[in-house]
Amino acid sequence: MPDPMPGYDVAELRALDRQHVWHPYGPMPGRQEPLVVESASGVRLRLAEEAHGQRELVDGMASWWAALHGYRHPVLDEAVRGQLDRMSHVMFGGLTHEPAVRLSAKLVEITPEPLQHVFLSDSGSVSVEVAIKMCLQYWKSVGQPRKQRLLTWRGGYHGDTWQPMSVCDPDGGMHSLWSGRLPEQVFADAPPTGYDAEPDEAYVRHLREVIARHADEVAAVIVEPVVQNAGGMRFHSPGYLRVLRELCDDYGVLLVFDEIATGFGRTGTLFASEHAAVSPDVLCVGKALTGGYLSMAATLCTTRVAEGISSGEVPVLAHGPTYMGNPLAASVACASIDLLLSQDWQGEIKRLETGMRDGLGELVGTPGVKDVRVLGAIGVVQLDHDVDMAAATRAAVREGVWLRPFRDLVYTMPPYVTNDEDLARICRAVGAAAREG
Ligand SMILES: *Cc1c(COP(=O)(O)O)cnc(C)c1O
Numbered sequence: 001m002p003d004p005m006p007g008y009d010v011a012e013l014r015a016l017d018r019q020h021v022w023h024p025y026g027p028m029p030g031r032q033e034p035l036v037v038e039s040a041s042g043v044r045l046r047l048a049e050e051a052h053g054q055r056e057l058v059d060g061m062a063s064w065w066a067a068l069h070g071y072r073h074p075v076l077d078e079a080v081r082g083q084l085d086r087m088s089h090v091m092f093g094g095l096t097h098e099p100a101v102r103l104s105a106k107l108v109e110i111t112p113e114p115l116q117h118v119f120l121s122d123s124g125s126v127s128v129e130v131a132i133k134m135c136l137q138y139w140k141s142v143g144q145p146r147k148q149r150l151l152t153w154r155g156g157y158h159g160d161t162w163q164p165m166s167v168c169d170p171d172g173g174m175h176s177l178w179s180g181r182l183p184e185q186v187f188a189d190a191p192p193t194g195y196d197a198e199p200d201e202a203y204v205r206h207l208r209e210v211i212a213r214h215a216d217e218v219a220a221v222i223v224e225p226v227v228q229n230a231g232g233m234r235f236h237s238p239g240y241l242r243v244l245r246e247l248c249d250d251y252g253v254l255l256v257f258d259e260i261a262t263g264f265g266r267t268g269t270l271f272a273s274e275h276a277a278v279s280p281d282v283l284c285v286g287k288a289l290t291g292g293y294l295s296m297a298a299t300l301c302t303t304r305v306a307e308g309i310s311s312g313e314v315p316v317l318a319h320g321p322t323y324m325g326n327p328l329a330a331s332v333a334c335a336s337i338d339l340l341l342s343q344d345w346q347g348e349i350k351r352l353e354t355g356m357r358d359g360l361g362e363l364v365g366t367p368g369v370k371d372v373r374v375l376g377a378i379g380v381v382q383l384d385h386d387v388d389m390a391a392a393t394r395a396a397v398r399e400g401v402w403l404r405p406f407r408d409l410v411y412t413m414p415p416y417v418t419n420d421e422d423l424a425r426i427c428r429a430v431g432a433a434a435r436e437g
Pocket of ligand 1: 261
């Protein structure tokens with residue numbers, strides 16, 4: 001591989017990083033030394049120097065669930081390069097361009113039919129902010145200004161900016177520091193777990209009761225469909241999504257699905273809402289949208305929501321990110337979606353699912369392991385204790401794999417292009433991390 005930064009000194013880089021660079025969810029300076037990545041190709045990260053006997057790591061995280069097709073994919077590289085020769089960016093106010101229009105039309109085409117309009121933004125959290133703004137403004141615009149709260153179930157995660165934080169799990173989450181400051185939303189209990197479990201009658205009654213009680217003040221229900229991701233990697237029955245759709249219709253509440261983690265095949269269907277054959281009023285996508293190349297997200301909504309907002313006292317959606325519709329990101333997003341749909345992606349995800357059921361299934365009964373669960377290209381091992389992150393990471397790196405365990409979870413969301421041999425290696429590493437962490 002070519003050296004991307006000829007002549008740089010790794011020790012110096014690490015020292016500068018420690019001195020100046022803030023990393024996600026960390027203190028300043030950081031307590032753990034981050035590994036220095038020099039380049040990446042296929043499913044492998046190449047380190048600038050050896051760590052625990054390894055210079056290359058199979059990426060079991062797909063760069064926070066985004067890099068579906070792996071790194072330096074020739075088709076995606078070419079999409080960015082080709083666009084670079086035309087323009088890397090122009091403002092989106094008063095101007096438009098092919099990559100953004102093509103991407104928006106494509107998103108409308110592949111998502112549930114009622115979703116017809118697309119607002120592009122730079123990150124998942126911002127797409128959730130936009131979704132919330134849409135819902136609150138919708139009810140203001142149609143003359144029901146009291147409907148300004150949100151309702152969600154516990155155990156969710158919707159991002160790190162202010163409004164999304166207010167609908168993250170209020171207890172287990174990373175944002176409990178701000179309780180009392182954040183907008184106070186309405187929380188239902190977490191959905192009972194198990195993808196295959198029959199919907200629980202008592203829980204359905206609970207949902208109905210909470211929604212009915214707050215219907216006059218609630219603008220929207222927002223949930224992650226089928227899989228609650230960063231809130232605890234928990235799966236639930238798609239039946240609850242059908243229940244939510246019915247309750248929202250009965251009580252005049254909008255329904256928002258946050259598919260930032262589940263979109264683009266991760267759970268085995270292109271979007272997780274398809275497990276329930278239900279369409280939300282508003283949908284957020286992000287993460288894998290650009291195949292892990294550039295930061296972009298989108299908020300889709302129905303014509304009813306768009307017309308409601310546009311007929312209001314302030315008939316505009318007052319939002320406009322500087323880099324809205326970025327042509328480089330939109331081009332690579334189009335290429336990534338086309339690439340995904342041009343293959344037997346369902347077959348590939350089935351292959352990963354089967355491989356993880358075999359590879360991780362062996363961990364059932366291991367001391368310290370509480371649960372093993374797999375859905376689509378998501379493999380989760382839940383421990384009966386909080387993971388020792390340093391020890392677990394070290395154990396995975398020794399196996400030649402990059403994992404990022406959190407709380408009581410060691411999990412993998414591999415790139416879809418991971419071959420069977422590399423997948424087996426990831427499963428071994430999850431096992432090692434679960435035993436040693
Ligand atoms: C990651 C994530 C977000 C936030 O996206 P960012 O791009 O990190 O802002 C929101 N919702 C869900 C479900 C996510 O997994």
